[in-house]
Amino acid sequence: MFAISLGGSAELRPLEPWRAEEFLAHMDRGREHVGRHVGLPDIVPDLDSARAWLRTYADKAAAxxxxxxxxxxxxLLVGGVLFRVFDAASGTCEAGCWLEPAAVGRGLVTRATRVIIDWAFRERGMHRVEWHVSSENLPSINVAKRLGMSRDGVLREDSLYRGVRQDTEIWSVLAHEWPGGQAD
Structure with a gap:
């Protein structure tokens, strides 16, 4: 499979179902940290659920x-980036990320997200990439800012997370705003 360098010894690769054990071990290392703002650790508590979640994304990629x-x-698998939603017909997608604590603070998520956003605009002709983030998740908000995204607004108390209502900020970048991106 392919691997894209993120600088130094870091690289971006497809995360596929056959890597379920590795993915679960990674999630176990970062479960508490990742789970502060992202529900992924709750979705994949064991090997079967980890495999099923990875299979869901393999199916999404195929579709x-x-x-x-x-x-x-x-x-060592230390995090991930994804297009949670990818609607080629409308030209809109939603990117997201997570990272275990040992890998925080080195720009890995920003560089990895830049790679996938660049692909969405240059290769797929997407018009808009969104970033949905809890208003409490300052590191993720800072990633959106570093990527040149604009804050579109806040969905007040729209999300119930672990029994607490939270606000969700919507950030986005448009193709014509992206360095070297596609123009409509």
Whole structure:
């Protein structure tokens, strides 16, 4: 399979169902940290659920409705980026991310997300990439800012997460705003 360098010993690769054990071990290392703002750790508590979640994204990739990539550093899976939603017909998609604590603060998510957004605009001709984030998740908001996204608004108390209502910020970047992106 392909691997895209993210600098140093980090690379971006497809995260596929056959990597379920590796994915679960990664999630176990970062479960508490990732789970502060993202529901992924709750969805994949064991090997069967990890395999099923990865299979969901393999199916989405086959249907052209989503994509999933892992971030490896020194050969160890430390995080991921994805297109949770990918609607080629409308030209809109939603990117997202997660990262275990040992890999935080080195720009891995920003670089990996830049790669997939660039692909969406240049190769797929997408018009808009969105970033949905809890208003409490400052590191993820900072990624949106570093990517040149604009804050479109806040969905007040729209999401019930672990029994608490939270606000969701919507950030986006349009193709004509992206360096070297497609123009309509």
């Amino acid at each position: 052209d409705t989503g994509r999933l990539y892992g971030i490896w550093e020194d050969g």
